[in-house]
Amino acid sequence: MSQATAQNIPLSFYEEKSAYPGIFAWIFSTDHKRIGLLYMFTILSFFLFGMSMGFLIRLEKMFPGGQFFQPATYNALFTIHGVVMIFLFVIPGIPAVFGNFILPIQLGAEDVAFPRLNLLSWWLLVIGALVIFLSLFTGSKLPDTGWTFYAPYNTITTANIPMAVFGAFLVGFSSILTGLNFITTVHRLRAKGMTFFRMPLFAWSIYATAWIQILATPVVGITLLLVIAERFLGVGVFNPSKSGDPLMYQHLFWIYSHPAVYIMVLPAMGIVSDIIPTFCKKPIFGYKAIAFSSMSIAFIGYLVWGHHMFTSGMADLARVVFSFLTFFVAVPTAIKIFNWTATLYKGSIELRAPMLFALSFIFLFSIGGLTGVMLGTLNLDLHLHDTSFVVAHFHYTIFGGFGFALFGGIHYWFPKMFGKMYNETRAKWAWLLLFIGFNMTYFPLFLAGLEGMPRRYYDYLPKFAPYHFWSTIGSWIMISGILFMFGNLLHGLLRGEKADDNPWGGSTLEWQVPSPPPLVNFTTPPVVNKDPYDFSDILKKRNSSPTPQDQEDKGGQ
């Protein structure tokens, strides 16, 4: 442990005095670390809410026929589950939490480029979320459109759709401002010597994501405003009875929402690219290839949205073109997966909790990605579209990808953020429960989908019963894992031992500042003169004097 004398240790950002008392010191703070933590607690609360909806959906489908809810309530449950999970949890997700907390420190900066704008982004998310929740109780029924708000149903249902989409619009604004902040931060606030190719790959991924946030989000913003204009002003945009084009809604929606998939997954890949070298103690294989693949995923992500619309009546030419283009996304993604695997080769692998999450990310995201290639194949999609195969596919990419990376990131940066350590044995058990439960919940849905089980159906034929039964049992195991994991983290937060400044032997800049960091991050501005994943100094130091953490681990295992 780094037990420096009291006068050597600068005050951590928790201990700095604020102009505001109590909770106001947080919700009016412009410090990127406080805002990152605000985001973390906000989106994890939304996650727990969305997870409860998911639990109820699975409970309802455990056996054929109605169990606990009316069909209309079931429709509302999956709509709310989707809207909350996508707009309030996954989209703000990693950029909002770790982009805020970690990115400026990784770049050697004091804060993001526009701290006040950063605080406004959080407020916009919270206000947007409140508007979305308010919409649930202010219509003549609960929203039942699914998270995609497809036209023309969105213009005729009596649920309070305009309010829900306005909430989503506000949340989108938060996303745009966050992206703007990060692009400027990366361009303007890098420390001396921190060239673009010395940035950690997490910073590269946040940079690529920020471009998508800025360029794609306005499209859905305008689309959602057009929905509102159609409802209130009677303008015929999407509703065919007013000579609108419902397919145009799908185009506009997916022009945003497909790149948005990469808003979710690119930062997740960034976290994995940081975790793997740290726990292999060797430089990442193909640094530039991974950095450029992030940028190319961000670009190719704009060219493939039509694969969500293969069965919607789009022109044949467009279907062929979009199917062809979709395969290109697999290339940069595969580059990353091969490079991570190559990094493991002959590495000194430590299977610590964050590493387990990162490795399971590679496994689960590969399944999600490869089934995505299946769905991008035009002829196969005609059979699989709108089946539970699609549900399984996107849960493997978004939960198996984004979710596992987020949890991995929380375990990886927890000691840095809170200066405390969680119980690692319990963290590993929680991971195991989560991993088993996850596969048990979603893998059966692939099989059911292949046999024709439609998605979003309240009831189903008896032949699908075993799949749904085991999926529901799996969801209980998964939820137990998640609750156990959060319990362990909370326990670490309240009662955990003090963490080292660099407990994992990480090489990037955030591991060179105290845990938790001081308000300005660096007491003297850092000068960078080596590659981000150069472990030579750390290994030299470790070999000469094993840290107490190492000795503890050897004793405990």
Place this chain on the structure above:
Amino acid sequence: MEHHDNQQHLISYGTYITVWLSLLILTGLTVAVAGVHLGKYNVFIALLVAAFKSSLVLLYFMHLRYENRLFHAMFLVVLFTITVIVALTYVDTLAR
């Protein structure tokens, strides 16, 4: 370098008024073309005029013309992405 970046470039009123008049004329052109039946070309002309107008606003009113090359590059990336998106949308709507 930084000092140079922070310098304000003064644009004469004459330039502003010329740009403003051009915008008005281009708006008139959009309205006029909308009344002529040119089939699918109507949309292309409207989009071209709109792109030209927004470029004028960005270049002169928002001073992009006098900014660092990095911002020019960023603007071109955005323009290119939007062009690709619109073109791909028309692969559907024109072939439907």
